[in-house]
Amino acid sequence: MKRDITYLGRVINVNSGNVEVEIAKEIPSAAPIIAGRLYKIGQIGTFVKFTIGSLTLYGLVSSVSNSPRMIETLTYEPDYGSRFLQVQLIGEKLGNEKFEKGVGTYPTINDEVHIVTDDDLKSIYGEKTNGYVEIGKHSSSENLAVYIDTHNLILRHSAVLGSTGSGKSNTTAAILKRLLTEYLGSRIVLVDTHGEYSSAFVDNSRVFKINDKVNPLCIPFWAMTFDELSFFLVGRPEGQEQPADKRLREKIVELKMSNAPRLKAGKVEEIYITADSPIPFDIKKLWYDFDREINATYNHVSDHTPDQECLEEEGDPRLLRPARFTPYSPHNTVPYKSKYQTMYSYVGKIFSRLQDSRYSFMFNPPDYSDEESPNDIDHLFRSWIDHNHRLTILDLSGIPFELIDISVGLISRLIYDSMYWGRYEEYTGRQRPILMVYEEAHSYLPKSERSNHIYGYARRAVEKIFKEGRKFGVGAMVITQRPSEISETILAQVGTFIALRLTNSGDKNTVQSAAPNNMNSLIELLPSLRIGEAIIVGEAINIPSRVRIELVEPRPSSNDPKLVEAWTRRFETNEEQYKSVVKSIREQKQ
Numbered sequence: 001m002k003r004d005i006t007y008l009g010r011v012i013n014v015n016s017g018n019v020e021v022e023i024a025k026e027i028p029s030a031a032p033i034i035a036g037r038l039y040k041i042g043q044i045g046t047f048v049k050f051t052i053g054s055l056t057l058y059g060l061v062s063s064v065s066n067s068p069r070m071i072e073t074l075t076y077e078p079d080y081g082s083r084f085l086q087v088q089l090i091g092e093k094l095g096n097e098k099f100e101k102g103v104g105t106y107p108t109i110n111d112e113v114h115i116v117t118d119d120d121l122k123s124i125y126g127e128k129t130n131g132y133v134e135i136g137k138h139s140s141s142e143n144l145a146v147y148i149d150t151h152n153l154i155l156r157h158s159a160v161l162g163s164t165g166s167g168k169s170n171t172t173a174a175i176l177k178r179l180l181t182e183y184l185g186s187r188i189v190l191v192d193t194h195g196e197y198s199s200a201f202v203d204n205s206r207v208f209k210i211n212d213k214v215n216p217l218c219i220p221f222w223a224m225t226f227d228e229l230s231f232f233l234v235g236r237p238e239g240q241e242q243p244a245d246k247r248l249r250e251k252i253v254e255l256k257m258s259n260a261p262r263l264k265a266g267k268v269e270e271i272y273i274t275a276d277s278p279i280p281f282d283i284k285k286l287w288y289d290f291d292r293e294i295n296a297t298y299n300h301v302s303d304h305t306p307d308q309e310c311l312e313e314e315g316d317p318r319l320l321r322p323a324r325f326t327p328y329s330p331h332n333t334v335p336y337k338s339k340y341q342t343m344y345s346y347v348g349k350i351f352s353r354l355q356d357s358r359y360s361f362m363f364n365p366p367d368y369s370d371e372e373s374p375n376d377i378d379h380l381f382r383s384w385i386d387h388n389h390r391l392t393i394l395d396l397s398g399i400p401f402e403l404i405d406i407s408v409g410l411i412s413r414l415i416y417d418s419m420y421w422g423r424y425e426e427y428t429g430r431q432r433p434i435l436m437v438y439e440e441a442h443s444y445l446p447k448s449e450r451s452n453h454i455y456g457y458a459r460r461a462v463e464k465i466f467k468e469g470r471k472f473g474v475g476a477m478v479i480t481q482r483p484s485e486i487s488e489t490i491l492a493q494v495g496t497f498i499a500l501r502l503t504n505s506g507d508k509n510t511v512q513s514a515a516p517n518n519m520n521s522l523i524e525l526l527p528s529l530r531i532g533e534a535i536i537v538g539e540a541i542n543i544p545s546r547v548r549i550e551l552v553e554p555r556p557s558s559n560d561p562k563l564v565e566a567w568t569r570r571f572e573t574n575e576e577q578y579k580s581v582v583k584s585i586r587e588q589k590q
């Protein structure tokens with residue numbers, strides 16, 4: 001009997017979504033050529049199809065064996081050289097209709113099994129339409145583009161996973177480039193912890209970086225809640241409220257209120273203002289006033305009002321110069337020591353924070369504290385998420401490690417809040433979604449706060465985006481080499497997995513349990529993928545696929561030192577050379 005050239009064999013067992021196939025012995029070659037292309041039969045991760053009338057079922061080869069796996073005994077003698085395929089059903093297609101994931105009908109014993117050709121696959125992946133972007137080429141066929149559904153990729157969230165050097169940064173850059181070229185209204189914020197990406201988006205991004213002349217990265221301290229701010233300023237543990245904390249809270253409210261009538265984004269009624277309100281205030285004045293309060297000396301034993309002060313010099317809060325007073329007398333005579341000592345233990349701590357230049361991106365945001373031009377968060381939002389380049393890179397490479405958590409937390413919360421409260425505006429919110437991309441997510445979005453300097457600020461803010469963001473137009477993508485260390489809430493909300501080579505078995509298992517449940521055979525391939533090759537499963541892709549991602553130019557730069565180059569050179573140094581390093585260590589300033 002003359003068989004179709006794509007004929008592969010027949011079904012010998014069906015068990016829910018798993019089907020076992022015996023490859024026909026009359027198949028002449030393990031690698032037939034169909035329409036000029038060579039197909040390898042029985043490659044794990046390739047597709048086969050079952051035709052039942054006008055319905056075609058598609059399945060994925062999960063293992064290959066020379067004896068049946070799913071049935072104990074055959075009722076007939078298999079031929080010498082028999083081969084068996086175990087296949088997972090993944091979707092179906094009725095006539096010329098669209099491919100659908102999931103199956104409603106199952107094949108039965110003796111149904112024919114066929115090779116899936118490129119033409120079949122094209123009809124599954126679909127033609128390129130507005131809602132799809134190309135992510136790469138199918139691994140088994142150089143000409144077959146793989147498209148992903150933009151809406152689902154972004155709003156159902158995604159994860160790019162893979163060991164170091166497997167091609168995550170390149171994959172991310174490739175996806176972002178596509179999105180930026182295809183969609184003129186796109187907007188993307190990339191949290192770039194190692195400062196890798198600006199080189200890949202030289203002309204089409206706005207890069208914020210600490211101490212940058214044009215676009216300095218500023219994350220204003222006044223956007224912190226009282227708990228956050230008091231923790232970073234004076235190390236107050238959450239929940240604790242000593243008299244000094246109460247005083248700090250009152251002072252912050254007072255300063256915020258005094259600023260409230262002249263905010264650039266509009267006046268705010270006093271009754272709405274709390275210590276948590278994101279309202280700019282002058283933190284140097286806060287320090288100066290407290291310093292003055294504890295260090296002042298007075299002419300009168302109990303009347304400690306400003307007109308009784310023994311002032312010698314006003315000082316200047318802007319320059320962090322305290323007011324100077326005649327020293328108090330140790331013998332309880334004039335001048336008397338200030339009776340207000342509540343803030344004694346905090347003043348020094350606040351001063352050293354404000355003086356530490358590593359913190360100045362947070363405590364010295366230039367525009368916001370300037371009395372003459374009090375900028376406001378609307379300005380920050382516009383500069384971050386509303387500009388021509390559409391891609392904002394927040395380069396956090398200059399941020400001290402202990403501030404990464406709170407910085408990512410604040411960035412995420414500010415953007416989320418702007419989308420939530422702007423959800424009905426026609427220029428933002430639901431009407432103009434945004435994609436947040438988190439590089440090296442394991443370092444600040446961990447499962448639990450075991451590590452030093454991670455207090456869960458970033459995790460809580462990003463989890464909220466993963467859980468609720470979709471409703472307000474915020475999508476997210478996390479990139480990590482350690483999926484097993486990432487917050488489970490985040491992983492559970494990931495709709496699409498783009499998994500590159502992953503060698504650690506714990507990480508692989510995490511992906512296996514988080515990915516759609518019939519994808520085990522593909523996930524098993526993760527350790528053996530080539531660089532730049534990914535398994536893509538989930539909501540943004542019609543059919544789980546093994547994809548080759550193109551190498552983008554220009555590339556993201558890994559910030560590794562050029563070791564061999566450096567070690568090949570000879571260095572001549574002189575006695576002066578380490579002095580500037582020491583000065584930087586001492587001044588905490590570059």
Ligand SMILES: Nc1ncnc2c1ncn2[C@@H]1O[C@H](COP(=O)(O)OP(=O)(O)O)[C@@H](O)[C@H]1O
Pocket residue numbers: 162163164165166167168169170171531532533548549550551558
């Ligand atoms: N799709 C690809 N094709 C070919 N080479 C790639 C591809 N992706 C990455 N590479 C190579 O691997 C290196 C590491 O890639 P990178 O994206 O930085 O990995 P990761 O971010 O996972 O550590 C790149 O410098 C590049 O040389």
Ligand SMILES: [Mg+2]
Pocket residue numbers: 168169170
């Ligand atoms: Mg990388």
